[in-house]
Amino acid sequence: MARPFRDSLSDACAGIAAAIRSERNMRIHLAAGAAACALAAWLGIGPLQWAALTLAISLVLAAELMNTAVERAVDLASGGKLHPLAKVAKDAAAGAVLVCAAASAVIGLLVLGPPLWRLLAV
Ligand SMILES: Nc1ncnc2c1ncn2[C@@H]1O[C@H](COP(=O)(O)OP(=O)(O)OP(=O)(O)O)[C@@H](O)[C@H]1O
Structure with missing residues (x-):
């Protein structure tokens, strides 16, 4: 029988929390994403730009989560031995x-660069 949706959601959140606790790179990506969002809010970018920024940040965080999953699975399969x-x-x-x-850095530059440049050039 399928598990309740809230149990799956809770496990997924636990996976994200564990990755944040254990992976320094995950915390760096989160901090960079938060900084980009703060800058975007300050610059007052439009909805399409927010969509691109959200996708870019999510892409990196999801890739880091998959990287963590691969690392753990490989460690389990290799038993700590080099292979x-x-x-x-x-x-x-x-x-x-x-x-x-x-790719996210390029998107961030394209989205945040022009309005930041206009603001600083005034
Ligand atoms: N069992 C193994 N056999 C061979 N090489 C390994 C093994 N485990 C790790 N390595 C090598 O060491 C590198 C770092 O692996 P580790 O598991 O320490 O990841 P990490 O330091 O968390 O890396 P990341 O910065 O990508 O999160 C791997 O990319 C790989 O080149």
Whole structure:
């Protein structure tokens, strides 16, 4: 029988909380996202720009959560022993975070750069 939706939601929130507690990079991404949101609110960007920013921030956080999941699963499967396949899996997961973070940085620059420039140029 399917579990109640609120149990699934609670487990998902517990997974996010555990990743925030254990992963320094997750906390860095969260802080960067919060800073971008504060700057966006100060600049008064429009709804479409907010949509792009929200997607960009969510993409990085979701990638970091998947990276954490891969790390834990690989650690479990490898039993703490070094293995070339464990390295490939972890490096690929870390690479996915890097790709998302780079794309998000570009989106952040495109969304926040022009209004910030206009404000500072006045
Ligand atoms: N079992 C293993 N076998 C081989 N290489 C490994 C193994 N575990 C980790 N590594 C290597 O060490 C790197 C760091 O792995 P670790 O599990 O410490 O992640 P982390 O320091 O939390 O990394 P991230 O900064 O991506 O969150 C991996 O990307 C991989 O290159």
